[in-house]
Amino acid sequence: xxxxxxxxxxxxxxxxxxxxxxxxxxxxxxxxxxxxxxxxxxxxxxxxxxxxxxxxxxxxxxxxxxxxxxxxxxxxxxxxxxxxxxxxxxxxxxxxxxxxxxxxxxxxxxxxxxxxxxxxxxxxxxxxxxxxxxxxxxxxxxxxxxx
Amino acid sequence: xxxxxxxxxxxxxxxxxxxxxxxxxxxxxxxxxxxxxxxxxxxxxxxxxxxxxxxxxxxxxxxxxxxxxxxxxxxxxxxxxxxxxxxxxxxxxxxxxxxxxxxxxxxxxxxxxxxxxxxxxxxxxxxxxxxxxxxxxxxxxxxxxxx
DNA sequence: CTCTTTTTGCAAATGATTTGCAAGAAGAAT
DNA sequence: ATTCTTCTTGCAAATCATTTGCAAAAAGAG
Ligand SMILES: [Mn+2]
Ligand SMILES: [Mn+2]
Ligand SMILES: [Zn+2]
Ligand SMILES: [Zn+2]
Numbered sequence: 216x217x218x219x220x221x222x223x224x225x226x227x228x229x230x231x232x233x234x235x236x237x238x239x240x241x242x243x244x245x246x247x248x249x250x251x252x253x254x255x256x257x258x259x260x261x262x263x264x265x266x267x268x269x270x271x272x273x274x275x276x277x278x279x280x281x282x283x284x285x286x287x288x289x290x291x292x293x294x295x296x297x298x299x300x301x302x303x304x305x306x307x308x309x310x311x312x313x314x315x316x317x318x319x320x321x322x323x324x325x326x327x328x329x330x331x332x333x334x335x336x337x338x339x340x341x342x343x344x345x346x347x348x349x350x351x352x353x354x355x356x357x358x359x360x361x362x
Numbered sequence: 363x364x365x366x367x368x369x370x371x372x373x374x375x376x377x378x379x380x381x382x383x384x385x386x387x388x389x390x391x392x393x394x395x396x397x398x399x400x401x402x403x404x405x406x407x408x409x410x411x412x413x414x415x416x417x418x419x420x421x422x423x424x425x426x427x428x429x430x431x432x433x434x435x436x437x438x439x440x441x442x443x444x445x446x447x448x449x450x451x452x453x454x455x456x457x458x459x460x461x462x463x464x465x466x467x468x469x470x471x472x473x474x475x476x477x478x479x480x481x482x483x484x485x486x487x488x489x490x491x492x493x494x495x496x497x498x499x500x501x502x503x504x505x506x507x508x509x
Numbered sequence: 510c511t512c513t514t515t516t517t518g519c520a521a522a523t524g525a526t527t528t529g530c531a532a533g534a535a536g537a538a539t
Numbered sequence: 540a541t542t543c544t545t546c547t548t549g550c551a552a553a554t555c556a557t558t559t560g561c562a563a564a565a566a567g568a569g
Binding site: 417 | 555556557558559565566567
């Protein structure tokens with residue numbers, strides 16, 4: 216938990232007029248340090264050991280979700296993944312790529328997702344989400360010389 | 363369960379050389395009749411009452427999943443939704459639209475999803491999935507005259 | 510019809526997420 | 540700084556979708 220993350224965390228809570236409590240700051244710092252969406256359990260594990268209860272982690276995530284400070288990333292399994300919302304525009308979140316080989320998920324911040332074409336009339340799209348699946352650069356180059 | 367669906371269901375099982383059992387045919391017929399992705403529970407409820415156990419429903423869905431007869435639709439909550447795979451190309455499934463108002467999800471079979479631009483080098487994309495969220499035509503026109 | 514291999518039903522287990530409740534902080538007011 | 544009110548937390552127990560173990564039942568080959 217760096218000083219920089221801590222400040223950013225406090226700022227995020229202030230902006231939403233939320234109390235700055237230990238669990239909230241810990242959780243936000245974990246998310247600020249993460250480079251891909253995390254599950255409730257992963258967040259719990261990365262917090263200074265046993266300083267925060269798991270129920271509090273989930274409750275806090277729900278709170279942050281309601282305040283649009285974090286949001287869900289929809290990955291393959293039924294386990295929820297959370298990430299900070301500050302990389303997302305209101306109408307569309309960055310795509311996520313999940314490797315079928317190593318299972319790792321990466322955020323593709325710089326990718327550009329064109330709007331869906333030929334939508335039937337009358338639908339108002341407020342949010343768009345894209346999920347990619349395939350083989351990551353790491354797994355592609357592996358096992359070249361000896362297969 | 364129409365005669366037409368039953369035949370299609372049998373055909374799907376044959377193609378994957380799977381035994382034609384009562385639960386499998388029932389489940390496939392439910393999916394053939396559905397116009398949006400269904401949860402395990404929803405499928406269970408739509409089957410001729412109590413003729414199939416819920417555990418069997420889930421086990422069967424897993425089987426059909428392994429044989430690419432059905433696949434997951436990734437919707438908002440942590441509950442899995444299943445639908446027949448026969449509307450999808452291998453590299454990308456049709457988008458789903460979920461209404462924030464009424465909560466209903468529709469399959470957008472005819473929509474065209476352009477490829478993601480500006481992907482970092484080295485990623486091999488095998489599958490793409492798009493989820494839209496917003497207000498459906500029904501909910502948009504409602505509450506016009508009297509609000 | 511018989512035999513072998515799958516598949517099923519039922520009950521119990523799992524595992525992620527929620528919830529009730531009393532004790533413990535935060536922050537406003539004094 | 541102290542008091543007071545309101546919001547949060549920890550802990551334990553509850554939920555709920557999904558899985559799993561196992562013995563009984565069904566499918567399909569011969
Ligand atoms: Mn992300
Ligand atoms: Mn669909
Ligand atoms: Zn990989
Ligand atoms: Zn609607």
